[in-house]
Amino acid sequence: MTARDMQFLAQVYRSTREEELALTPWNEDQKHAFISMQFRAQHEHYQAHYPDALWLIIQRSGEAIGRLYLERWQSEHRIIDIALLPAHRGAGIGGAILRDLTDEASAANKAVGIHVEKANPAMALYHRLGFVTVEDKGVYDLLRRSTDAKAIR
Numbered sequence: 184m185t186a187r188d189m190q191f192l193a194q195v196y197r198s199t200r201e202e203e204l205a206l207t208p209w210n211e212d213q214k215h216a217f218i219s220m221q222f223r224a225q226h227e228h229y230q231a232h233y234p235d236a237l238w239l240i241i242q243r244s245g246e247a248i249g250r251l252y253l254e255r256w257q258s259e260h261r262i263i264d265i266a267l268l269p270a271h272r273g274a275g276i277g278g279a280i281l282r283d284l285t286d287e288a289s290a291a292n293k294a295v296g297i298h299v300e301k302a303n304p305a306m307a308l309y310h311r312l313g314f315v316t317v318e319d320k321g322v323y324d325l326l327r328r329s330t331d332a333k334a335i336r
Contacts, residue, residue, distance in 0.1 A: 260293055
């Protein structure tokens with residue numbers, strides 16, 4: 184990720200909030216202002232709380248299609264965020280990335296953790312890959328996949 188990627192990353196972020204935005208009576212300018220503020224706040228939070236993270240742009244055939252933020256801790260690999268643009272969801276890309284991440288962590292004898300919104304459609308994918316809820320965080324669940332978890336591939 185570089186400064187040139189910020190507009191794309193904001194686009195990815197907005198794509199994860201479209202269903203929520205559709206329920207508001209706001210016009211496009213109001214939606215844009217809200218999303219810009221929320222994206223900046225999230226970005227600053229992530230940068231402050233995960234200083235050693237990898238900030239990656241997911242590409243397919245040279246085209247930017249999503250984001251992956253990952254921090255490798257001593258005992259766990261923490262997926263801070265993973266999101267794909269809508270046109271690339273449901274095609275197995277996210278699952279393939281998650282399998283690669285869990286395979287890498289397992290080889291290092293580390294768990295993989297991620298916070299996931301309870302209503303996120305990808306929740307079923309996480310469960311199929313062997314992630315279990317370890318903490319209810321209100322809107323989010325903290326999921327963890329242990330090194331010995333079994334995935335349904």
